[in-house]
Amino acid sequence: MPSSHAEARIDLGAISENVELLRRAAPGAQAMGVVKADGYGHGMLPAARAMLAGGATWLGTAFVEEALEIRAAGLTVPVVAWILPPGAPLAAAVAADIDLGVSTPELVGEIAAAARTAGRPARVHLKADTGLTRGGVTADRWPEAVAAAARAEAEGLLRVTGVFSHFACADEPGHPSIAAQTAVFHDALAVAERAGLRPEVRHLANSPATLTRPETHFDLVRPGVSAYGINPVPDAPAGRGLRPAMTLRARIALVKRVPAGSGVSYGHRYTTPGPADLALVPLGYADGVPRAATNTGPVLVAGRRRTIAGTVCMDQFMVDLDGDTADPGSYAVLFGPGDGGEPTAQEWADLLGTIPYEIVTRVGPRVPRVYTGARTGVDAG
Ligand SMILES: Cc1ncc(COP(=O)(O)O)c(C=O)c1O
Known part of the structure; x- marks a missing residue:
């Protein structure tokens, strides 16, 4: 579902x-x-x-x-x-x-x-x-x-x-x-x-x-x-103006305060450097977020680019808010066209040593596609 x-x-x-x-x-x-x-x-x-x-x-x-x-x-x-x-x-x-x-x-x-x-x-x-x-x-x-x-x-x-x-x-x-x-x-x-x-x-x-x-x-x-708006030859002048069509985002499920030195997520691959507010983002590798994005994947949360803290799990990952705070229910944006400050699928691909094709095609069936901007007379169904 x-x-x-x-x-x-x-x-x-x-x-x-x-x-x-x-x-x-x-x-x-x-x-x-x-x-x-x-x-x-x-x-x-x-x-x-x-x-x-x-x-x-x-x-x-x-x-x-x-x-x-x-x-x-x-x-x-x-x-x-x-x-x-x-x-x-x-x-x-x-x-x-x-x-x-x-x-x-x-x-x-x-x-x-x-x-x-x-x-x-x-x-x-x-x-x-x-x-x-x-x-x-x-x-x-x-x-x-x-x-x-x-x-x-x-x-x-x-x-x-x-x-x-x-x-x-x-x-x-x-x-x-x-x-x-x-x-x-x-x-x-x-x-x-x-x-x-x-x-x-x-x-x-x-x-x-x-x-x-x-x-x-x-x-x-x-x-x-x-x-789909991804330019496979970013330098090609003819591709200027292509606009990425997909934005992947999720509502922050919870924000919690933890002490300095807390090991975060499976394997404790991230440790909080000081007392920290952590946001739980309910998207995981079952939804197409690569597990290789552990401690690497960029996310826009509360108006700033941040990095996934610790292991990407099946259904969720954590983000260290780095002294800021975020409202549960507000959006964490993994990637989009980039003009709202969010990362792009290209950036995800570059960081993970893959191509943006893989980043967008792997978004799983549990993530609903919500359609916007259809031209009049064009049925989105
Ligand atoms: C035969 C063929 N033509 C066209 C395409 C589209 O390629 P691209 O997404 O690089 O434009 C593909 C995709 O792999 C393909 O297999």
């Missing part, structure tokens, strides 16, 4: 504006809003609607189940699902007009069979592994995948709506792999073209490439994290 004392406030207006900014950064391309992993923790359907309100014309998910949820909510825009493990509900996906990202030649046959079952042609995006070495068809098998898709297209079983790939190091501007992957992608497109495939959309760019590498925009860009 969701808590009433903690919330992740999601500024849907910021998501729409971020997508508008990204579209200005890629004026010749359409934008796919990436909403996998529950919209990077922001709530998939509200995030999807906010992205569409900002001008996204496609949505992207990892799994078919996520895409089916989008269809069940009544959204009819093209949705691509790009991880298809064995047993993925391919026929249901085809029936629901979900575009399928294909990473093996064998999957072409399986999708063609699913199209027969569904009684309609599948929509397929062939995914080339241009050097990420994760999903995607490797260069040696690409001609085989393309030929299989061309045959199935000729039989009317599928339509190759897209050809795409994904970067390994686009968040490191100037990394040689970016140009190398782009070149391999051009080769893959040429092979597809020679086989007679005419995809509507060729797409390669994630957020960092959208913001820094116009030559990778092709017909469609696929921003995820930047649509």
